[in-house]
Amino acid sequence: MGNKNKKTHFGYQEVNEADKSKYVGEVFTSVAKNYDIMNDAMSFGMHRLWKKILVELAAVGEKDVILDIASGTGDIAKLISKEYPNTKIFMSDINYEMLDEGRNRAIDESFNSNCSFCQLSGESLPFKDSSFDLITVGFGLRNFTDKQKGLSEMKRCLSKNARLLVLEFSKPINPMFSRFYDWYSFNILPKLGSILANDSESYKYLAESIRMHPDQESLKKMILQSGFKECKFFNILNGVVAIHIAYND
Numbered sequence: 638m639g640n641k642n643k644k645t646h647f648g649y650q651e652v653n654e655a656d657k658s659k660y661v662g663e664v665f666t667s668v669a670k671n672y673d674i675m676n677d678a679m680s681f682g683m684h685r686l687w688k689k690i691l692v693e694l695a696a697v698g699e700k701d702v703i704l705d706i707a708s709g710t711g712d713i714a715k716l717i718s719k720e721y722p723n724t725k726i727f728m729s730d731i732n733y734e735m736l737d738e739g740r741n742r743a744i745d746e747s748f749n750s751n752c753s754f755c756q757l758s759g760e761s762l763p764f765k766d767s768s769f770d771l772i773t774v775g776f777g778l779r780n781f782t783d784k785q786k787g788l789s790e791m792k793r794c795l796s797k798n799a800r801l802l803v804l805e806f807s808k809p810i811n812p813m814f815s816r817f818y819d820w821y822s823f824n825i826l827p828k829l830g831s832i833l834a835n836d837s838e839s840y841k842y843l844a845e846s847i848r849m850h851p852d853q854e855s856l857k858k859m860i861l862q863s864g865f866k867e868c869k870f871f872n873i874l875n876g877v878v879a880i881h882i883a884y885n886d
């Protein structure tokens with residue numbers, strides 16, 4: 638995947654496009670077993686609320702066919718499945734270990750009855766045009782090699798007037814808060830990773846990949862460039878996190 642000579646970023650490192658998904662894969666294979674504990678520890682449990690807000694904003698229809706991209710351990714799919722049991726949800730992830738954690742959890746926590754599981758890249762979706770009423774991506778887009786290509790694929794797979802919701806780390810608005818957040822990200826996060834998951838490097842990547850991700854307005858432009866007719870975003874926690882909602886034409 639990706640052009641052999643073209644460069645992109647893996648955190649702060651410049652790497653060949655063709656190699657990025659391998660490096661990202663190594664990070665998530667390494668964190669898969671401790672992913673949920675680390676998420677709670679790093680965000681003080683706030684990621685649960687952010688995902689609930691995403692589901693609220695998604696205005697899910699009772700019988701929607703939904704693709705959750707970069708599902709990981711399935712937090713978003715679980716919320717939708719429990720609240721809207723008659724929807725059909727495709728949980729998907731590029732990484733086998735993460736998807737396997739998600740599938741096991743879906744079975745253990747009984748939200749598998751309306752879920753299917755697909756290992757796939759969000760940059761090349763193996764679905765026909767207009768297959769879905771709703772696509773969600775939680776903390777996944779940041780890791781894509783070609784985000785624009787991924788967004789165009791999402792647009793192609795959505796039916797008329799369907800919605801895309803992207804939950805992702807973004808850029809804090811207040812400069813003072815931003816300095817505190819940088820200190821937390823580069824000093825505390827890798828230490829937490831080291832203590833709780835014996836893996837500081839993956840959490841260093843997390844902090845760096847967040848800084849390299851487009852800010853709120855830039856991501857909105859990219860979404861509109863991929864052909865969506867309308868896009869708005871909501872900042873949460875001073876813009877540490879943003880939810881973009883886009884509507885298909």
Ligand SMILES: C[S@@+](CC[C@H](N)C(=O)[O-])C[C@H]1O[C@@H](n2cnc3c(N)ncnc32)[C@H](O)[C@@H]1O
Nearest residue numbers: 665707708709731732735758759775776777780
């Ligand atoms: C930070 S986790 C997010 C998991 C879950 N959505 C959540 O919010 O807790 C990011 C996930 O994105 C997946 N991922 C990375 N690149 C991807 C791609 N190109 N296509 C699909 N999934 C990808 C990773 O394997 C990982 O499971």
